[in-house]
Amino acid sequence: MKVDFLIIGGGIVGVAVAQKLSGYALDGVLLEKEAELSFGVSKSNSGIIHTGFQSPSRQLKTRLAVRGNELYRELAGNLDFPFIPTGELVVAFPGERKALEAIRENGEKLGVPGLQMVDNPWLKENEPNLTDELECALLGPTAAVINPYETVYALAENAQANGLRVFCNHEVLAIEQGPDTWKIITTEGTFESRLVINAAGLYADKIARMAGMEVPAIVPRKGEEFILDKHADRLTKRVIFPVPQKYTKGILIIPTVDGNTMLGPTAEETPDREDLTTTKSGKQFVISQIQRLVPSVREDQIITSFAGVRPTIKEDDFYIQEDLEGFINLVGIQSPGLTAAPAIAEYVVNLLSVKNLLRPKKTVISTRTAIPRFRRLGGEERNALIKEDPEFGEVVCRCELITRKEIKEAIRRGARTMDGIKFRTRSQMGRCHGAFCTMKIMAIMAEELGLPYEAITKRGKGSELIKPV
Ligand SMILES: Cc1cc2nc3c(=O)[nH]c(=O)nc-3n(C[C@H](O)[C@H](O)[C@H](O)COP(=O)(O)OP(=O)(O)OC[C@H]3O[C@@H](n4cnc5c(N)ncnc54)[C@H](O)[C@@H]3O)c2cc1C
Numbered sequence: 001m002k003v004d005f006l007i008i009g010g011g012i013v014g015v016a017v018a019q020k021l022s023g024y025a026l027d028g029v030l031l032e033k034e035a036e037l038s039f040g041v042s043k044s045n046s047g048i049i050h051t052g053f054q055s056p057s058r059q060l061k062t063r064l065a066v067r068g069n070e071l072y073r074e075l076a077g078n079l080d081f082p083f084i085p086t087g088e089l090v091v092a093f094p095g096e097r098k099a100l101e102a103i104r105e106n107g108e109k110l111g112v113p114g115l116q117m118v119d120n121p122w123l124k125e126n127e128p129n130l131t132d133e134l135e136c137a138l139l140g141p142t143a144a145v146i147n148p149y150e151t152v153y154a155l156a157e158n159a160q161a162n163g164l165r166v167f168c169n170h171e172v173l174a175i176e177q178g179p180d181t182w183k184i185i186t187t188e189g190t191f192e193s194r195l196v197i198n199a200a201g202l203y204a205d206k207i208a209r210m211a212g213m214e215v216p217a218i219v220p221r222k223g224e225e226f227i228l229d230k231h232a233d234r235l236t237k238r239v240i241f242p243v244p245q246k247y248t249k250g251i252l253i254i255p256t257v258d259g260n261t262m263l264g265p266t267a268e269e270t271p272d273r274e275d276l277t278t279t280k281s282g283k284q285f286v287i288s289q290i291q292r293l294v295p296s297v298r299e300d301q302i303i304t305s306f307a308g309v310r311p312t313i314k315e316d317d318f319y320i321q322e323d324l325e326g327f328i329n330l331v332g333i334q335s336p337g338l339t340a341a342p343a344i345a346e347y348v349v350n351l352l353s354v355k356n357l358l359r360p361k362k363t364v365i366s367t368r369t370a371i372p373r374f375r376r377l378g379g380e381e382r383n384a385l386i387k388e389d390p391e392f393g394e395v396v397c398r399c400e401l402i403t404r405k406e407i408k409e410a411i412r413r414g415a416r417t418m419d420g421i422k423f424r425t426r427s428q429m430g431r432c433h434g435a436f437c438t439m440k441i442m443a444i445m446a447e448e449l450g451l452p453y454e455a456i457t458k459r460g461k462g463s464e465l466i467k468p469v
Contacts, residue, residue, distance in 0.1 A: 001191050003028055007196075013337060013344055017348050019158055024357075024358045026358070029165045030164060031184070033187075035420070035461070036419070039459060042201075047146050051069060053066075054249055061318045069144075076146070080369050085143075097135060116139045117137075118136065120136065167186075167188070175207070182211070184196065196211070213329065215321075216331055219313060222308070224279065227263075227306075228261040230260050251286050258429075263287070267310075277307060287299050304433070311333060318331075330344065391405035397426075397436070398432075398436055406427075418456065
């Protein structure tokens with residue numbers, strides 16, 4: 001297949017670039033090695049849309065985070081994904097005020113709006129669960145939280161509505177440079193494209209090398225996160241940061257989109273790009289750090305945990321460059337990559353604009369509607385939905401109140417695995433971890449996709465839930 005642009009990687013960065021490029025009169029494809037989009041780093045992070053003021057203003061990643069934060073507001077409105085403007089507080093114990101003043105100065109230089117120093121009485125009134133021992137805090141009202149995979153799917157659906165073709169289960173194996181085009185050889189066939197955007201996350205250095213380019217090597221850095229039971233009180237209304245350290249923003253308190261509190265992430269280099277294990281020591285470290293900020297938090301309030309691996313590079317910045325004609329490498333897109341993604345897309349379009357290839361499409365679909373979320377609605381709205389379609393009245397996942405209609409809609413929009421359904425609907429994410437709903441969802445998938453149960457997988461080939469005997 002011959003196209004104008006080809007994106008390698010279906011995480012937040014790849015789909016943000018795809019969504020932006022789908023507004024131009026170009027024929028484009030996105031290739032993803034996993035069974036679905038958002039199965040890489042973009043599925044396991046803190047979901048914070050940072051203000052950007054905590055990283056040095058000279059860094060590209062900082063400038064793109066500040067811009068990304070601005071862009072998300074409009075995107076969330078247009079593409080109908082949750083964006084909760086929680087705001088954030090960087091809290092300081094006695095002796096840390098000077099460091100906080102420096103962060104504020106940096107933020108003001110970057111143009112982060114609304115920064116404000118608040119004192120101990122303000123904290124007592126507005127965040128009563130925080131320890132009394134804090135002296136002051138820096139309030140950044142523009143921070144927000146999103147659900148990362150819902151955002152990926154929203155951007156991808158909009159790009160697809162504008163003509164992008166997505167190929168999952170297509171692992172890029174080799175890349176050859178021709179006179180005018182790049183040849184991309186995958187597990188499922190060969191593509192030819194004039195432009196290639198390498199957004200392969202943890203594997204971006206390997207992809208660049210396949211194409212004959214040397215880019216900074218990925219240094220994987222694992223982060224473990226711990227989620228508290230919904231029945232435990234929200235610890236804080238805002239995202240809470242301690243004063244940051246050299247390589248990490250510290251252990252945070254994160255109120256999630258779905259009403260839980262998340263604690264983390266840790267930061268530890270690992271040789272294994274796929275190391276998604278969580279550990280007892282990680283849990284104990286996180287709890288001990290959070291107890292300094294909220295003394296009442298307890299380890300037994302944790303209901304689940306996960307880990308993600310940051311694709312960092314030694315230079316500790318994003319590396320975004322067209323290293324050979326028509327081939328753009330996006331390497332080292334670690335935190336705040338989720339925040340920066342829409343701005344990275346803008347940056348890539350700017351790099352391409354000199355080529356005189358980008359002609360805006362005559363008609364662009366700029367909106368997208370989310371799957372209705374039964375659980376997020378009030379009584380009247382729920383009744384109206386059931387009246388419209390009785391399948392909204394059939395609850396499949398009891399813990400999270402997810403209906404048959406939502407599962408079917410997730411499949412209609414492209415979900416092909418149990419995790420794909422989970423990420424699109426939140427089914428299987430409650431207290432019972434899917435014990436009650438797994439078989440029911442499998443039955444719906446078998447019926448909708450015409451598949452035998454043995455072909456239904458958790459996250460792609462090799463993760464079948466039922467093995468034939
Ligand atoms: C613990 C943790 C917490 C974080 N918290 C935040 C936060 O709160 N806010 C924030 O802004 N950022 C945060 N980040 C960073 C953020 O998650 C990443 O910057 C972002 O998700 C990177 O997206 P991506 O699209 O570049 O990578 P990915 O999501 O990994 O996408 C790359 C895709 O490329 C695919 N791929 C790889 N090789 C191939 C191949 N050969 N062929 C085809 N496809 C291939 C992969 O399967 C993958 O799906 C956090 C990261 C971690 C780990």
